[in-house]
Amino acid sequence: MSKADTTSRFTAKVLRPAMPDDAAWAFVLLPRPVSEKLPRRGRTTVDASINGHRFQATLEPDGQLSHWLKLDSRLLKTVRAQAGDTVALEIAPVKHEPEPALPADLRQALDDAPAAARAGWDATTTIARVDWIHWIVSAKQAKTRTQRVAAACDMLAAGKRRVCCFDPSGFYSKALAAPDAAE
Numbered sequence: 143m144s145k146a147d148t149t150s151r152f153t154a155k156v157l158r159p160a161m162p163d164d165a166a167w168a169f170v171l172l173p174r175p176v177s178e179k180l181p182r183r184g185r186t187t188v189d190a191s192i193n194g195h196r197f198q199a200t201l202e203p204d205g206q207l208s209h210w211l212k213l214d215s216r217l218l219k220t221v222r223a224q225a226g227d228t229v230a231l232e233i234a235p236v237k238h239e240p241e242p243a244l245p246a247d248l249r250q251a252l253d254d255a256p257a258a259a260r261a262g263w264d265a266t267t268t269i270a271r272v273d274w275i276h277w278i279v280s281a282k283q284a285k286t287r288t289q290r291v292a293a294a295c296d297m298l299a300a301g302k303r304r305v306c307c308f309d310p311s312g313f314y315s316k317a318l319a320a321p322d323a324a325e
Contacts, residue, residue, distance in 0.1 A: 148179050148180075148234050148235055149232060149233070149234040150175075150176040150179055150231075150232070150233050150234070151230070151231070151232045152172075152173055152176055152230075152231055153228050153229065153230055153231065154170040154171065154172070154173075154228065154229060154231055155170070155226070155227070155228050156168045156169075156170055156213065156218075156223050156224065156225050156226065156227045156228075156229055157169050157170065157171070157225060157321075157323040157324070157325070158225035158226075158323065158324040158325065159321040159322065159323065159324060160321065160322040160323060160324045161321070161322070166214075166215040167212055167213060167214050167215060167218075168212075168213045168218060168223075168224070168225050169210050169211060169212050169213060169320065169321060170210065170211050170213065170229070170231065171204065171208070171209075171210050171320055172201065172204075172208055172209045172210065172211065172233075173208070174206075174207065174208045176208075176209075176233065177201075177207065177208040177209045179235075180201070180209065180235050181235050182269070182310070182311075183203055183207050183208075183209075183310065183311035183313065184203050184272070184273065184276065184310025184311050185200055185201065185202060185203065185272055185273075185276050185310065186200070186201050186209070186235060186239070187199070187200045187201075187235070187236045187239055187240055188200075188201055188233040188234060188235055188236060189233070189234050189235075189236055190211070190231065190232065190233045190234075191231065191232045191233075192213075192217070192221040192223065192229050192230070192231055193221045193222065193223065193229055193230055194230075195217075195220055195221045197217065198236065198240075199211055199212075201233075202318070202320070203310060203311045203312050203313075203318045204312070204318070204319060204320035205311070205312035205313060205316055205317075205318045205319040205320070206313065206319075206320075207311055207313050210320040210321070211231075225324070225325075226325070238268075239268045239269055239272065240268075241268055241271070242268070242271055242272045242275050243275075244275070245275060245278065245279060247278075247287070247288075247291050248274075248275065248278060248291050248294065251291045251292065251294070251295050252295060252298075255295040255298075255299060256299050258298070258299040258300075258301075259295040259296075259298045259299040260298075262297075262298030262299055262300075262301060262302070262303070263298050265303065266298075266303050266304070267303075270303055270304050270305075273304065273305050273308065273310050274294055274298075274305050276308075276310055277290060277294070277305045277308040277310075278290045278291055278294060280317060280318060
């Protein structure tokens, strides 16, 4: 399948998140048929454009087997858009998922863990690392995040290559969702 076959063009309304009240960012919800063309229901990186401005972004799962895209204030200014506007989007999955940024707490834990944990991390695929990181950063409380970092090191040291029992789409666990729109 060529990139042209997987490129989706659509319009969407720019939404302001309900929380926090003073958010400087906004978001768009992808139509389900657009998400269905993507390689996975969890986090996935795309080449995108809004109103003709090209960039690369990681889409977040919305918990409904679709995705949403966070638009930071800089991007909104660049594309001359604000909440309430309708924008023209184009997205296509990247050829190769980029290596995810390693959160500082996980990096430190892997550095401090037995060598088998780091070897396990290095032996995983990029997509598996995306899922490990997503599982850790999706914790809603600091205590849970700390526990997940420790558990990840233990599981990796024991030879696990994929995080167990984590639904990266949020559909079955409802752990992930798009923000609620303010309007």
